[in-house]
Amino acid sequence: MNIQLTNTRNFDLEIKVIKNLKKCNLEEKKLLKDLNFKALEGQVQLLGNRLFVGVSKLKKEDIKIAFSHTIRFLNKTKFEKINISLVEEDFEFDLESIIQGLILGSYSFDTFKTKKHHNKKKIYIDPTGSSKIYEELETELNLSLAVCQSVNMVRNIVNTPPEDFYPKTMSSKALEVASKNDLECKVYGEEFLINNNMNAMYAVGRASRHESQLIHLSYKPKASKGKIVLVGKGLTYDSGGLSLKPAAGMVSMKCDKSGASAVLGIMSCLKAINCEYEVHGILGAVENMIGGNAFKPDDVLKAKNGISIEVKNTDAEGRLVLADCLCYAQDKIEDIDYIFDFATLTGACIIGLGEYTNAVLGHSGKLKKKIKKAAKSSGELVGFLPFNRYLPTMIKSEVADIANSTSSKAGATITASLFLxxxxxxxxxxxxxxxxxxxxxxxxxxxxYNPYGATGAGVRLIVDFLRQ
Structure with missing residues (x-):
């Protein structure tokens, strides 16, 4: 898909985004009414060389969703040159939302399909309704394209099957991203984990034929305003280990690398957004498998900071990887301003907050407010879960400093966070x-505007946090 800013009139199809029929001419009104088109969200109606797209409101998310419906419809047609016209007078021209709706809404993962979709469409966006000068819009267009490309890169990584994407594949991808974006990248294997007492992370991956990888990406602008650390859980596949998942539970476990993939996606667009902060991305890439040398329930592991962990469930492995990665980050990087970790950690957060919301936990109310602001501007949903004085006793161990799991599912997202x-x-x-x-x-x-499968959750949220 090729997207350009222009007021060209050389097009095959014109897109009209409307929230009611008031701005349509009499003939259009009659035809649209006869076709039961009411300009509701998700409604798309073709009349000749005009495509009418319904939108309930003219807010950011409404525009993104409207254009995701638009591009999905267009991808089924032969129209190639398309002009976008925004009819509503009270609409402040929001280029970023249009771009995100088009690109994120058109994504599909067809790597393993015989018949692939090649999008040759040329989209011309008329910026006449904008209060910004052309140069500002051009910058906004390039920025939006870079962020969307990073999100779709993450989607591709997460959607790739475990046989084709394992820990060393992730380290290779990190090196590729670093090369393209002027990042430093250091990759460490299992010998490093053993020599640096990262026994929790090492234990999770030791039954796999694929060597675990600790990946450290660094972005360092010339005049940094602060230092931010991002840590991601990268379970390229999670069988559950000896606490084996049921068959249905293993389907889609390629998604357990979403946290590390999100960090990689964020790191990939720091240069494009001209980020003024030093940012470090720590990825723990591991495969949790079964075998004669797999770690076991009842094992006691010692993490990098010396804390001993009683293993009660080998399927609570992501927190073991994150524990050592968090310790590594804090030992290696000084004067940290913020440290965020990302993980597909608990199914309990889906029960508590639903399928579409990121759970956020921590001690700082002020920092949570900043994330809430970034969530609103980016369109990603967040929900905050509280700590309390009674839950830490649930991860108490009688034989070690702490247990990696509890016998109760109550508050499981919170107790997992308390473990970290x-x-x-x-x-x-x-x-x-x-x-x-x-x-x-x-x-x-x-x-x-999210597809079947991976969504790239976390990327736009943190990019907007950094921009703010």
Whole structure:
């Protein structure tokens, strides 16, 4: 798809976005009414060389959803040169929302299909209704394209099957991203994990034929305004280990790398957004399999910071990987302003917040407010779950410092976050947030401008946080 800013009149089809029929001429009104088109959200109606798209409101998310419906319809047609016209007078020209609706809404994963979709459409957007000068819009267009490309890169990574995307594939992808975006990238294998007492992460991956990888990406602008650390869970596949998942539970477990993939996606567009902060991305790429040397329930593991962990469930493995990665980040990087971790950690957050919302947990109310602001501007949904003084006892162990799981499902998203809290240094408690993205990271249906499968959850949220 080729998207350009222009007021050209050389097009095959014109798109009209409307929230009612008032701005249509008499002939259009009659035809649309006869076709029962009421300009409702999701309604798309073709009249000659004009495509009418309904929108309930003219807010950011409404525009994105409207254009995702538009491009899905257009992809089934032979129209190639398309002009976008916004009819509503009270609509402030929002180029970013139009671009995100078009690109994110048109995504499909066809790598393994014999028949592939090649999008040759040329989209011309008329910026006449904008209060911004052309140069500003051109910058906004390029920025929006870069962010969408990063989101779709993450979708591709997460959707790729585990046989084709394993820990060393992730490290290769990280090196490729680093090369294209002027990032530093260091990759460490299992010998490094053993020598640096990262026994929790090492234990999770030791039964796999694929070596675990610790990946450290760094973005360092010349005059940094601060330092931010992003840590991602990268389980390229999770069988559950010896606490084996049921067959149905293993389907889609390629999505367990969504946290690390999101971090990789964020790192890939820092240069494009001209980020003024030093940003570090720490990815724990591991495959959790079964075998004679698999770690076992009842094992006691010692993490990098010396805390001993009683393993009660080998399917609570992501927090073990994150524990060592969080310790590594805090030992390696000084003067951290913020530290965020991302993981498809618990199914409980889907029960608590629904399928579409990221769960956010941490100690700082001020930091949560900043994330809430970024959520509103980016369109990603967040819900905040509270800590309390009674839940930490649920992860208490009689034989070690802490247990990696509880016998109760009650508050499981919170207790998983409290487990991670044990690996956050005292001086960083108020700087840390945990993002459980198990709900929105991967869904087996189309929703809004998100496709079947991976969505790239977390990328736009943190990019908007950084921009603000």
């Amino acid at each position: 809290d044990k690996f956050i240094k005292k001086e960083n408690k108020k700087k840390w947030l945990h993002f459980d993205i198990a709900g929105p990271a991967y869904r087996d249906k189309v929703w809004g």
